Amino acid sequence: MKKNYLFLFLFLLFASLSTFSQPKAKEVVSYRVNLDELKMTVYEKDSTANALVLYEYGNSYVDQRDYDLTTEKKFKVKLLNREGFDNATITIHLYNNDRSSEKIEAITATTYSLVDGNVETTKLTKENIFKERYNENYTLVKFTLPNIKEGSVITYSYKLISPFMYKYHGWEFQGQIPKLYSEYNTSIPANWTYNIKLVGGKKLATNTSDIKKNCLSVSGGGHADCAISKYVMKDIPAFIEEDYMTSESNYLSRIDYELMTFKGFDGSIHNYTKTWETVDKELRTDPNIGKQLNKSVPIEDLLTTNITDEQDELKKANAIYKYVQEEYTWNEEYKIFKDVSVKNLIKNKSGNISSINILLHNLLKSCKINVKPILLSTRENGLPTKIFPVISDFNYLIVQATINDKTYLLDATDKFLSFGQIPFKCLNQYGRLLDLKNGSKWIDIKPEKSSAVQYKATLNLNENGNITGKVTSKRTNYHALKCKKAYKSKENYLKTLEDNNPNIEITNHNVTRNESHPDFLENYDIKYPYDNTGGNIYLSPFFIKLFKENPFKLQERTYPIDFGYINTYYYILRLNFGKEYSILEKPKDLNIALPNNTGQFIFSCAVNNNSMNILMRINIKEALYPSEYYPYLKAFFNKIIDSQNNSLIVLQKNK
Known part of the structure; x- marks a missing residue:
């Protein structure tokens, strides 16, 4: 028998002391009821x-x-x-x-x-x-x-x-x-x-x-x-x-x-347990995998000469990816080992996960680009076992392209994805890279770049006592992907934006979209209310909350914290209050780090003449944290939430 393998699971203990006499369940190891x-x-x-x-x-x-x-x-x-x-x-x-x-x-x-x-x-x-x-x-x-x-x-x-x-x-x-x-x-x-x-x-x-x-x-x-x-x-x-x-x-x-x-x-x-060498041989002749991967495609009928004649390999791969992404629609079926047909996909313009991504693989391969398929299991499907091959553990297929010694993970089933980006559901630690000739191997599945959220705001206290200003925001990678999908319905997107920020009045909302750029950019004007008591102005610097609440609430968590990707958040505010006011109170600076420098929270407030500059930066430097980091992450986010909710600026009118 091989060594047992131990994986982390959740262990929670809620200690609740009763204030009154309470019958207790005795540890009676018996089926009999007492x-x-x-x-x-x-x-x-x-x-x-x-x-x-x-x-x-x-x-x-x-x-x-x-x-x-x-x-x-x-x-x-x-x-x-x-x-x-x-x-x-x-x-x-x-x-x-x-x-x-x-x-x-x-x-x-x-x-x-x-x-x-x-x-x-x-x-x-x-x-x-x-x-x-x-x-x-x-x-x-x-x-x-x-x-x-x-x-x-x-x-x-x-x-x-x-x-x-x-x-x-x-x-x-x-x-x-x-x-x-x-x-x-x-x-x-x-x-x-x-x-x-x-x-x-x-x-x-x-x-x-x-x-x-x-x-x-x-x-x-x-x-x-x-x-x-x-x-x-x-x-x-x-x-x-x-x-x-x-x-x-x-x-x-x-x-x-x-x-x-x-x-x-x-x-x-x-023998019931197969080796990956045996599985590779079987997949090589499998009608849904090996035979489809080796199927020739009529590139002259599918791709324009502008694409096939392109000399820059990366530009050519991008163009082929965009062609498959735009021309073929995922039918919402996974079936990565069943009903896979490149021929039927080309005919019907719709197909399952494997059909679309194998067509992408074959087109890239026909244009002399180094590609290989990857089998993986989605986050909801669980981790595939590494002990021995269990093909039923996998439910998704993507493509790896190697161009100029750099690898790109590709999935053409989602029209909002950028070249080199795969769906969040596929960020499940590792997958199996198939090389049906030389043997498959395990590879890590994780984004190379971090995903960022950035807000920049300039607020002005005018002569009428109103605070108005402009907000620009930028989201990259997976944060941008969420917004792109949400913005498909502009009306609902704007309503959600207003609902999430009930204390501000939003006007002149605008989204800048650049098809060649994966970021999501937006800007809008705001009017920001404040409390005026005894001639002083009281306002929170966070009219936008990066986090509504602490996502970590358990007393103890013994399974990993899996963000999927590295996260960065910026909040930059410049408040111009003019010569009529001066700062009576400002928030305290903070600088907090997670163990082993795996995360950082910086909050700083600086006054310069007639303006105040506030910076909040949050770096979550790991996509996956072991459970031992849970109490530190929980305390880390408590500080973030506390800073957002309880920071206060007090302006005093000059005499």
């Missing part, structure tokens, strides 16, 4: 929890009679309030293929409630268990616990019978509600070798393994030993999503199994 559990009204470690798993148990083993994989499961759940009632509806997925299917047996479920001091029990009847076909590979079994009330404890159990030993049942220790105790037991005959992967950052309270001799035997005298394992986690927090994260599947605490080899009693060995 009176303390029924009296429990709140989970002290997470007072926001609507439900709590008190106990869950799983046991997977190979049945000696028919050699099916059998998994017994038991669950005990406390419903703390009505918002937790969804946890009383249970859905179980049964897998099937053309030859076999999983089965479920021995479903039992009971609701326990305290009614007038007495324990009331209600059992689930067979008539309230339903089956429905979900798709060609899954059937759903559903049931809802009967007669639930606030404070009820529900128990349910069942047995899964699976003929698919290659799909050994994994176990999810963490979910959407907290858990007190979760236990999983496994028995794996030596015939089957799995890669066992522990995902998530929380440690196991119990992790034991032993060997049971002759646990499995077959006719003819064959027998095998079994690896017996027990895994336990305790006090598992609910997984809570927060900004700047990728798919929760990267962090949820669980155990996954991937079958590597099967050894028959006759000495035969079947």
